Amino acid sequence: MTDFFPTSEAEAAAFISDCAAAGKTIRILGGGTRARLARDIAADAQLSTQNLTGVTLYEPAEMVISARSGTPVREVLALIDQHNQMLPFEPLDHRTLLATTGEPTMGGLAATNASGPRRIYAGAARDHLIGARFVNGRGEIVKSGGRVMKNVTGLDLVKVHCGAYGTLGLLTEVTFKLRPKPERVATLIYKRLDEASAIRLLGEALGSPFEITGAAYLPIGHGRDFSRALLRIEGFDASVSYRIDELRRRFAAYATPREALEGPDADRLWRAVRDVEFLSAPAEAPLWRLSVKPSDAAACVAHLRAIDGARYFYDLGGGLIWFTDPSGQNAALIRDTLAAMNGHATLVRGPDALRQAVPPFSPLPAAQEKLMRSVKHAFDPQRLINPDLMYPGL
Amino acid sequence: MTAIAFPAPDATILARRGEIIAGLTQLVPAECLVTSDIEMRVFETDALTAYRRMPLAVVLPRNTQEVSAILRYCNDLHVPVIPRGAGTSLSGGAIPQEDAVVIGVAKMNRILEVDTFNRFIRVEAGVTNLGVSNAIVAEGFFYAPDPSSQLACTIGGNVGMNSGGAHCLKYGVTSNNVLGVKMVLMDGEIVEVGGPGPDHPGFDLLGFIVGSEGQLGIVTEATLRILPIAEGARPVLFGFASSEIAGACVAAIIAAGIIPVAMEFMDKAAVAICEAFAGAGYPLHVEALLIIEVEGSETEMDAQLAQIIAIAQQHEVQVIRQSQSAMEAAQIWKGRKSAFGATGRVADYICMDGTVPTGQLSYVLKRTGEIVKEYGLRVANVFHAGDGNMHPLIMYNVNDPKEQEKAEAAGNDILKLCVDVGGCLTGEHGVGIEKRDLMRHQYADVDLQQQMRVRAAFDEAWLLNPAKVFPLDGRVMG
Ligand SMILES: Cc1cc2nc3c(=O)[nH]c(=O)nc-3n(C[C@H](O)[C@H](O)[C@H](O)COP(=O)(O)OP(=O)(O)OC[C@H]3O[C@@H](n4cnc5c(N)ncnc54)[C@H](O)[C@@H]3O)c2cc1C
Numbered sequence: 001m002t003d004f005f006p007t008s009e010a011e012a013a014a015f016i017s018d019c020a021a022a023g024k025t026i027r028i029l030g031g032g033t034r035a036r037l038a039r040d041i042a043a044d045a046q047l048s049t050q051n052l053t054g055v056t057l058y059e060p061a062e063m064v065i066s067a068r069s070g071t072p073v074r075e076v077l078a079l080i081d082q083h084n085q086m087l088p089f090e091p092l093d094h095r096t097l098l099a100t101t102g103e104p105t106m107g108g109l110a111a112t113n114a115s116g117p118r119r120i121y122a123g124a125a126r127d128h129l130i131g132a133r134f135v136n137g138r139g140e141i142v143k144s145g146g147r148v149m150k151n152v153t154g155l156d157l158v159k160v161h162c163g164a165y166g167t168l169g170l171l172t173e174v175t176f177k178l179r180p181k182p183e184r185v186a187t188l189i190y191k192r193l194d195e196a197s198a199i200r201l202l203g204e205a206l207g208s209p210f211e212i213t214g215a216a217y218l219p220i221g222h223g224r225d226f227s228r229a230l231l232r233i234e235g236f237d238a239s240v241s242y243r244i245d246e247l248r249r250r251f252a253a254y255a256t257p258r259e260a261l262e263g264p265d266a267d268r269l270w271r272a273v274r275d276v277e278f279l280s281a282p283a284e285a286p287l288w289r290l291s292v293k294p295s296d297a298a299a300c301v302a303h304l305r306a307i308d309g310a311r312y313f314y315d316l317g318g319g320l321i322w323f324t325d326p327s328g329q330n331a332a333l334i335r336d337t338l339a340a341m342n343g344h345a346t347l348v349r350g351p352d353a354l355r356q357a358v359p360p361f362s363p364l365p366a367a368q369e370k371l372m373r374s375v376k377h378a379f380d381p382q383r384l385i386n387p388d389l390m391y392p393g394l
Numbered sequence: 395m396t397a398i399a400f401p402a403p404d405a406t407i408l409a410r411r412g413e414i415i416a417g418l419t420q421l422v423p424a425e426c427l428v429t430s431d432i433e434m435r436v437f438e439t440d441a442l443t444a445y446r447r448m449p450l451a452v453v454l455p456r457n458t459q460e461v462s463a464i465l466r467y468c469n470d471l472h473v474p475v476i477p478r479g480a481g482t483s484l485s486g487g488a489i490p491q492e493d494a495v496v497i498g499v500a501k502m503n504r505i506l507e508v509d510t511f512n513r514f515i516r517v518e519a520g521v522t523n524l525g526v527s528n529a530i531v532a533e534g535f536f537y538a539p540d541p542s543s544q545l546a547c548t549i550g551g552n553v554g555m556n557s558g559g560a561h562c563l564k565y566g567v568t569s570n571n572v573l574g575v576k577m578v579l580m581d582g583e584i585v586e587v588g589g590p591g592p593d594h595p596g597f598d599l600l601g602f603i604v605g606s607e608g609q610l611g612i613v614t615e616a617t618l619r620i621l622p623i624a625e626g627a628r629p630v631l632f633g634f635a636s637s638e639i640a641g642a643c644v645a646a647i648i649a650a651g652i653i654p655v656a657m658e659f660m661d662k663a664a665v666a667i668c669e670a671f672a673g674a675g676y677p678l679h680v681e682a683l684l685i686i687e688v689e690g691s692e693t694e695m696d697a698q699l700a701q702i703i704a705i706a707q708q709h710e711v712q713v714i715r716q717s718q719s720a721m722e723a724a725q726i727w728k729g730r731k732s733a734f735g736a737t738g739r740v741a742d743y744i745c746m747d748g749t750v751p752t753g754q755l756s757y758v759l760k761r762t763g764e765i766v767k768e769y770g771l772r773v774a775n776v777f778h779a780g781d782g783n784m785h786p787l788i789m790y791n792v793n794d795p796k797e798q799e800k801a802e803a804a805g806n807d808i809l810k811l812c813v814d815v816g817g818c819l820t821g822e823h824g825v826g827i828e829k830r831d832l833m834r835h836q837y838a839d840v841d842l843q844q845q846m847r848v849r850a851a852f853d854e855a856w857l858l859n860p861a862k863v864f865p866l867d868g869r870v871m872g
C-alpha cells in the first residue's frame with residue numbers, strides 16, 4: 001500500500017484523479033483515532049490529511065469557522081475558546097474508548113458526525129456544518145454550502161458527508177457555525193432513581209421550558225455506588241439560578257437533588273459521559289451504541305440486561321444507550337431487540353473476529369439501500385474511496 | 395412577462411392528454427382529479443404570479459399509495475410531474491408546465507402521531523405549518539420554523555424549500571427540525587428516511603431531501619422535532635439613525651454572547667409601509683428598526699433585555715419601545731409579519747432572498763439602494779438580521795413590461811452582489827425558476843454537475859419538477 005500525504009487540496013485532487021485513472025482504491029485517514037470504527041477495508045493506497053491543516057476563516061462576530069480537514073480539533077477548540085465560543089454539538093473524543101492515539105481532526109469529526117451530549121439540545125455536527133469542499137471519486141474538487149447561516153441554493157451536498165465516513169469523497173475543508181459559550185453551567189444530580197423513573201424524569205425535564213442541554217442516566221457502578229440521573233442547565237447566571245429552582249420544585253416528587261454541581265468536577269463528569277469513559281475498560285469488550293425512542297429505552301435494556309457481564313448507561317434522555325456485551329456472543333439478540341423497537345444498534349468496538357462476523361451498522365431496508373448505492377455512484381462511480389467501509393459493496 | 399424561459403412542451407405528451415387523464419382516472423376517484431381549465435386556474439402559478447402555465451392535469455391524492463401509483467404511471471409514460479403544497483413559493487418552485495401533471499398534497503392533511511414525551515410529531519405532508527403547532531400548543535409545545543406564510547404553507551412545501559422564519563436564529567431552519575420523511579420516488583418506490591431518535595444507519599439522505607425543491611421525490615409524511623414553548627416571549631423595538639449603526643448593534647449583541655430568538659431588521663421604507671397597514675406604533679422618523687425578541691421567565695427576560703438595551707445605548711439608539719402586554723407584543727409582530735401583504739397594497743413587487751455574511755449587511759443594504767435607484771425603482775428592506783438573510787422588496791408596476799424587466803434585472807444584480815460578498819442566492823425561498831439561470835454565478839460547473847448527478851440518482855429520467863433549480867442547458871443525467 002502506498003501512503004500519500006498531500007499538502008494542498010490540488011495535490012490531493014491530482015492524487016485521487018491518478019488513482020481514478022488507474023482504478024486504484026483509496027483509504028482516507030484523518031488522525032486515525034477512529035481507524036477501527038466501521039468495517040476493515042483493504043485499499044491500494046492510503047491518503048492522510050495530516051498535512052492539510054490550518055484555519056482558513058474565523059469570524060467571531062459571525063460565529064463561523066472554516067478549517068482544512070486535517071486541522072486538529074484541539075487547535076480549533078483552543079482558538080474559538082479565546083473568543084468564548086464553542087462547537088455546539090460537543091464532539092466526543094474516542095481515544096480512551098478505542099485505545100487509540102493520534103489527533104482527532106476536523107475532517108474526521110465531520111465524516112463521523114461526532115456529537116456528544118449537547119446534541120439533544122443543539123443538534124449534531126451535521127446541523128452545524130454549513131459548508132464543505134471535497135474531492136469526489138473522479139478527482140474533482142467540489143464545493144457546496146458556504147459560510148452563511150441560511151443557504152438553500154441548489155441541492156445541499158454538505159450534510160450527507162456527516163456520517164458517511166469518507167465514502168463520498170475526501171473532505172478538504174469544512175465550515176461550521178459556532179455558538180457563544182454559556183456564562184454558567186450547572187448540573188442537577190438525582191440519586192438512586194430506578195431506570196424507568198429516571199428516564200421519565202429526563203423526558204419530562206426535556207419537555208419543560210428550561211432548555212436542558214444534557215440528560216443522562218448512570219446506573220450503579222458508573223463512578224459511584226448509587227445511580228445518578230443528570231440534568232445540565234446552561235446560560236446566563238440569572239437564568240441558571242432560576243431554572244435550577246424551578247426544576248427542583250417541579251420534579252421534587254422524584255428526589256431532591258443536592259446543590260447543583262458546577263466547575264471542574266461537573267466538566268469532568270460530562271466529559272466522561274461524552275467520551276464513554278465508564279465503559280472504556282476492558283479495551284476489547286464489544287461496545288454497542290443503541291438508539292431508541294427514550295420511552296422505549298428502559299424496556300430495551302430490560303431485554304438485554306440478562307446478558308452476562310452487561311454494562312450500560314443512557315445519554316440523550318435515554319435515546320442513546322452505550323452497552324457492552326463482554327462475551328461478544330449476543331450480537332443477534334441485540335440487533336433483533338432494537339429492530340423490534342424501530343431502533344438501531346451500531347457496533348462501535350470489538351475484537352477483530354467479531355468485527356468481521358457482525359456488520360457494524362444495522363442493515364437497511366432494500367429501497368433505502370438501493371438509493372444509497374445510487375448516491376454513492378453519483379459521487380464515486382468506481383467505488384474507489386473507502387470502499388466497503390460502511391456496507392459491503394458500497 | 396417573458397424574461398424567464400420555460401422549456402417547450404412535449405407535443406407528444408400534449409397529444410395524449412385524453413389518454414393520460416383516462417389513465418389517472420383508473421388510479422384515483424374523480425374528486426381527486428382536476429382537469430377543466432377553470433378549475434386548474436388556481437394551479438397555474440404560485441406566489442411568483444408574474445409567470446403562469448396551465449398544467450396537463452392536477453391530481454390530489456389522499457395517501458402515499460395513491461401518490462405511488464400516480465408516480466409509477468407518469469414514470470412509465472415519461473410524463474413530467476410537479477409536486478405542490480399550498481403554492482406559496484416565491485421563486486416559482488411550484489409553477490407547472492403544459493406537459494406536466496401537478497401532484498398536490500392538499501388532501502393529505504392528517505396529524506398521524508403526537509408524542510410529546512419523545513418530542514416529535516408525525517404528520518401528512520399537506521398539514522400546514524401552523525397546523526402543526528396548533529396540534530400541540532395545548533400540551534405546551536410548538537414547531538420551530540415559522541415562515542411568514544405559516545397559515546397557508548404546507549409541511550411538504552417547507553421540506554421542499556427548507557423554509558425558515560423569524561425564529562430560526564435560535565432554533566434553526568427546517569433541515570434542523572425534520573427527523574424523518576416518508577417519500578415516494580419517481581418510479582413509485584416508497585422510502586422511509588430517518589425517524590425519531592438519533593443515528594439512523596446509512597447516508598444522511600434527509601440532508602439532500604430537505605431543500606430539494608421537489609426534485610427527488612414527493613414527500614407524503616414527515617416526522618418533526620417539537621419543542622417546549624418558552625415561559626414567555628417579549629419583543630422590543632429599537633430605532634436607529636442609520637442602517638450601519640443598526641447593523642453594528644446586531645454584531646455587538648452576538649459578540650456579547652447573546653443569541654436572541656429573533657432579530658428582525660426593517661428599513662425606513664418598510665417601516666412606513668407596514669405602519670400604514672398594521673398601525674403597530676412603529677416610529678416613522680428612524681432610518682432603521684430592529685425587532686429583537688427574547689424569551690424565558692420574567693426574570694430571565696428582564697436580565698437579557700437589560701444587556702441588549704445597554705448595547706443598543708452604546709449604539710446611539712433613538713427609540714426603545716418595550717411591549718408591556720401580550721397585545722402590544724402581538725402588535726409589534728403584526729407589523730413585521732404583514733410586511734409582504736402590506737407592500738402588496740402599495741405596489742407590485744418582487745421579493746428577493748439572498749444571504750450575506752452579517753459583517754457585509756450594511757454595505758449590501760447601501761448597494762441595494764443604489765442598484766434599485768439606477769433602475770429608477772423603489773425598494774423596501776425587511777429581513778432576518780441575525781443570520782444575514784435579506785429580503786429586498788423591489789416595487790414596480792406589473793402592467794408595465796419594461797418596469798418588470800427592470801425589476802428583475804435589479805433583483806439579479808442584488809443577488810449576484812450577495813454571492814460576491816461571500817453569501818448565496820437564496821436563504822429560504824429556493825431557486826425555483828426564478829434564480830435557475832443565476833446558479834452559475836454561485837457554482838462552478840463541477841459543483842453543479844455533482845448536484846445534478848445526485849439529483850439523477852433519485853430520478854434518472856429527470857421527470858420531477860424538471861424546469862427548476864438547474865440551468866436548462868448543460869444538464870448532467872446520471
Ligand atoms: C406572504 C409570503 C410569506 C412568505 N414568508 C416566508 C418565510 O418567512 N420564510 C420562508 O422560508 N418562506 C416564505 N415564503 C415562501 C413559501 O411560503 C415557502 O417556500 C413554503 O415552504 C412553501 O410551501 P408550500 O406548501 O406553499 O409549497 P409550494 O409553493 O407548493 O412548493 C414549494 C416547493 O416545494 C415542492 N414541494 C411541495 N410539496 C412537496 C412535497 N410534498 N414533496 C416534495 N416537494 C414538494 C414544490 O415542488 C416546490 O418546489 C413566503 C411566501 C409568501 C407568499
